[in-house]
Amino acid sequence: MLRKKHYLALGAVTLVALLIFSLPPRATSRLKLAVGSWFLPLFGLAGTAEQLPADLADSVLPRRELLQQINGLRRQNGQLQAQILQAAPIARENSQLRAFLGWQQQTPWKLKLANVVLRDTANWWRTVQIDLGSRDGLRENLPVLTTDGLIGRVSSVGITRSQVVLLGDPNCRVSARVENQAHDMGIISASGPLDNSLVQLTYLAGGANLKSGENVVTSGQGGIYPAGILIGQIVDSRPVEFGLYTEARVKLSVNLGGLEQVWVLFP
Amino acid sequence: MNALNTTLILAAAFLAVFGEAAFPIPRHWLGAQVDLLPALMVYSALSADIATVSLLAVLGGLSFDALSANPIGISILPLFAVGFVIYLKRDLILRELPFAQFVLGAMASAVVPALSVLLLLTGGQEPLLGWGSIWQWLVMTAGGAVATPVIFQFFIWCRHALGYPPRVETSFRPDREIRRGHN
Numbered sequence: 001m002l003r004k005k006h007y008l009a010l011g012a013v014t015l016v017a018l019l020i021f022s023l024p025p026r027a028t029s030r031l032k033l034a035v036g037s038w039f040l041p042l043f044g045l046a047g048t049a050e051q052l053p054a055d056l057a058d059s060v061l062p063r064r065e066l067l068q069q070i071n072g073l074r075r076q077n078g079q080l081q082a083q084i085l086q087a088a089p090i091a092r093e094n095s096q097l098r099a100f101l102g103w104q105q106q107t108p109w110k111l112k113l114a115n116v117v118l119r120d121t122a123n124w125w126r127t128v129q130i131d132l133g134s135r136d137g138l139r140e141n142l143p144v145l146t147t148d149g150l151i152g153r154v155s156s157v158g159i160t161r162s163q164v165v166l167l168g169d170p171n172c173r174v175s176a177r178v179e180n181q182a183h184d185m186g187i188i189s190a191s192g193p194l195d196n197s198l199v200q201l202t203y204l205a206g207g208a209n210l211k212s213g214e215n216v217v218t219s220g221q222g223g224i225y226p227a228g229i230l231i232g233q234i235v236d237s238r239p240v241e242f243g244l245y246t247e248a249r250v251k252l253s254v255n256l257g258g259l260e261q262v263w264v265l266f267p
Numbered sequence: 268m269n270a271l272n273t274t275l276i277l278a279a280a281f282l283a284v285f286g287e288a289a290f291p292i293p294r295h296w297l298g299a300q301v302d303l304l305p306a307l308m309v310y311s312a313l314s315a316d317i318a319t320v321s322l323l324a325v326l327g328g329l330s331f332d333a334l335s336a337n338p339i340g341i342s343i344l345p346l347f348a349v350g351f352v353i354y355l356k357r358d359l360i361l362r363e364l365p366f367a368q369f370v371l372g373a374m375a376s377a378v379v380p381a382l383s384v385l386l387l388l389t390g391g392q393e394p395l396l397g398w399g400s401i402w403q404w405l406v407m408t409a410g411g412a413v414a415t416p417v418i419f420q421f422f423i424w425c426r427h428a429l430g431y432p433p434r435v436e437t438s439f440r441p442d443r444e445i446r447r448g449h450n
Contacts, residue, residue: 005317006317006351006354006355009317009318009320009321009351010347010351012321013321013324013325013343013344013347014344016325016340016343017340017343017344017347020339020340020343021338021340028338028339028340031329031339032332032333032339033333035329035330035332035333035339036333036334038281038330038333039281039284039285039288039330039333039334042282042285042289117289118288118289118334119288119289119291119294119300120288120334120335120336121284121287121288121300121302121331121334121335122300122331122335122336122337122383122394123294123299123300123380123400123403123407124384124387124394124395124396124400125335125336125337125394125395126395127335127336129288129334155336163336165336168395169336169395170393170394170395171336171393190395191397192397192398192399193395193396193397193399193400193403194298194397194399194402194403195399257291257294257295
């Protein structure tokens with residue numbers, strides 16, 4: 001039944017697969033980027049297709065509604081400027097006190113806005129691709145967030161785009177702290193594959209007293225994420241391994257399914 | 268015709284992979300993204316030669332892995348295994364029947380992700396698995412099953428639109444012509 005050309009095809013494909021598996025990690029990441037670049041011409045097409053309904057909606061939006069939106073944004077802008085004016089002396093005072101006590105000065109965050117262009121094709125990973133790459137100064141392990149909170153970190157970098165591994169993926173673990181009196185610390189790790197709004201907070205101290213709705217933020221330990229970035233809120237908790245440690249479910253503050261624009265945080 | 272068929276299959280695979288990454292609508296609604304490569308592999312194995320099956324496995328697998336967190340190349344062997352088995356048995360399959368296409372699409376869409384996850388686990392990776400994965404697997408199987416007859420119809424339409432029209436056979440045969448007035 002098997003003819004010569006069947007053996008040839010079987011051998012050739014197996015050889016190609018084995019050859020790719022045996023490549024060193026640097027070469028495989030380059031190959032991945034090269035293959036991914038085949039899709040570059042389609043990025044613009046997808047962007048235009050996504051933008052088209054929004055453009056159509058904009059063109060039929062009544063002028064009165066636009067003016068209302070402008071007025072609303074002006075009011076919001078005024079409030080934010082007032083808050084900045086209020087915060088500036090506080091920041092100065094904070095800086096002076098830190099200098100007085102000899103504490104390390106806090107540097108303001110440097111952020112870069114990126115668009116989410118693609119999502120993972122496989123159901124067993126939770127990653128997205130963004131339209132910033134090494135030419136924009138990105139490198140691996142930079143934290144990625146939105147205005148609602150942390151979403152993950154940069155896991156691999158190409159020239160024009162990068163892959164971001166999201167919270168809830170097995171490859172994205174974050175040292176986290178619960179904002180309660182005990183400042184309980186744990187590790188954010190993966191949860192189930194279906195609900196991407198929940199993650200597990202594990203390795204909390206045995207007998208940790210957690211209440212539903214308490215905020216969970218990054219602890220600053222581990223060297224990747226700065227302290228104090230909001231991750232989510234505690235949903236419930238339970239003792240694990242006969243009370244050796246506690247595990248909690250955390251509802252993420254960011255809707256990972258609806259990501260469009262994200263901020264990459266530079267140290 | 269073969270070159271056109273191969274080109275169409277590879278172009279469809281390229282667009283299918285991009286569509287899965289750019290438009291995650293099934294994932295929002297059903298909790299899982301449907302993979303169209305196994306369904307394309309069924310079509311390819313039943314209608315094209317072994318070279319096209321191999322090309323689809325290699326290029327489709329590489330494209331799929333390039334847009335995911337999979338180690339690159341991991342999807343090649345599962346796709347090829349499915350395509351190769353169907354190709355070897357294709358003389359025994361009633362490929363024109365939509366029900367046969369549906370069943371083959373379901374089987375291919377179930378086997379390819381299962382083999383991929385098995386390879387990932389063998390390679391020491393930790394994919395996101397749990398009870399919900401069974402639901403995702405069922406969605407992928409059902410999605411692939413439904414997509415396969417649609418893909419067959421699409422390619423039949425493409426062949427009619429882009430290929431040469433089939434030669435019309437007439438009932439006239441010169442050797443059966445009755446000549447009158449001659450002895």
